[in-house]
């Protein structure tokens with residue numbers, strides 16, 4: 001191989017590794033061969049998914065025609081792909097001689113090299129050469145064999161990329177599906193009156209484009225409701241974008257919202273898309289909207305009124321097709337009076353409001369939510385926890401839950417993590433719940449008392465499992481009936497309440 005040929009190989013291999021799609025890159029590589037006078041014509045034939053052969057790139061006179069390309073794929077290339085062996089033909093099939101602008105056939109030679117992937121022929125590189133010395137095709141075979149190898153490497157890389165893209169696409173689809181399921185509002189746990197009312201409101205307003213203000217204390221589930229509104233709308237397949245107003249410095253809120261053009265201010269080296277851009281077609285959720293500064297309030301009001309905005313430092317007016325949701329735990333009416341929140345913006349945002357009551361005001365939901373989180377975190381932490389002991393549920397019910405559902409969720413996750421057996425007991429709950437005055441028995445200070453409470457919990461639990469049968473409860477505890485009887489008396493446990501009523505007297509309840 002001479003230096004010119006090597007340089008050409010290098011150039012072709014770089015073209016094939018470049019950013020171009022494989023087909024145009026191949027096309028360009030073949031054109032290069034032709035323009036350098038290495039070949040009269042050249043083509044790459046590849047096997048398709050169904051095993052059919054197709055000419056994917058070609059260069060040189062006559063190959064513009066589809067027919068000539070097909071002939072190639074059906075003729076010599078087909079044989080080479082089938083056998084996996086190179087072919088050298090001194091002349092082309094007679095009927096292709098009718099093509100215009102072709103050199104004299106007697107002086108051309110066709111060389112066709114297989115393109116091997118994993119040792120199997122996946123296609124062929126076919127070239128037509130001028131002025132070959134009859135009988136000396138060794139050099140040509142070496143050169144075009146090397147080129148076929150480079151094309152094979154590029155193909156392999158491309159297949160890897162395609163595979164990766166396919167798997168990313170599939171992953172994306174699955175994630176979207178999971179999001180849809182996760183935030184489907186059937187995931188909002190709660191059957192209390194206020195929760196049912198909130199669900200009805202969500203169902204009513206979700207499919208519309210109405211701006212919704214979600215109000216409630218911290219941890220009540222405002223963000224979950226915002227998700228349910230988005231994933232229950234026609235915008236579900238478009239982005240849900242959140243802006244946590246409180247977590248962004250005042251000076252950055254506007255650029256976060258609207259983005260900026262390159263050079264808008266020192267440091268703006270590239271154009272940046274804002275949240276309005278990112279949420280195009282979907283939903284933009286303003287968390288803690290009460291924290292929005294005065295300048296940003298004015299700009300947001302403008303978007304809400306005119307449905308358009310400008311990037312910082314830009315002149316182009318961009319139309320915004322975005323649904324706005326907002327949440328706050330602040331008293332916005334008081335903020336208006338204090339001059340901290342614009343009244344006109346308040347009316348634009350508060351078109352439809354959903355109030356999420358604090359957890360302490362929807363007691364029936366506490367146990368449902370606790371069960372829900374117990375199942376969720378048992379699964380997540382791979383623990384086989386079946387239920388909560390009665391004293392633990394009493395503690396949950398009597399707590400005030402200042403942190404609302406989030407506090408309950410954290411409490412249950414912590415209990416799941418510390419629980420060794422299959423049941424959550426009172427001592428798995430945090431001290432804030434232990435000292436709740438309302439739970440009466442729970443003001444433990446000494447080790448002795450804590451141990452006694454634990455022992456009592458265990459016995460209650462075993463009695464419950466054994467449906468009041470004290471002998472069986474003793475077996476469950478690896479203890480004796482005598483000890484269990486003694487403890488039952490000591491702790492004044494009403495074991496009869498666990499008896500299986502259906503069994504009647506003489507049933508398993510008699511111990």
Ligand SMILES: Nc1ncnc2c1ncn2[C@@H]1O[C@H](COP(=O)(O)OP(=O)(O)OP(=O)(O)O)[C@@H](O)[C@H]1O
Pocket residue numbers: 187188189190216217218219220221222223224225329369405406409
């Ligand atoms: N009804 C519910 N069913 C199931 N999970 C809930 C429910 N309400 C709240 N949660 C869960 O409680 C946690 C807190 O909810 P969320 O983040 O939506 O509260 P928030 O009102 O936005 O709180 P903050 O005001 O502090 O931002 C989340 O993990 C959420 O999934």
Ligand SMILES: [Mg+2]
Pocket residue numbers: 222223287
């Ligand atoms: Mg929130």
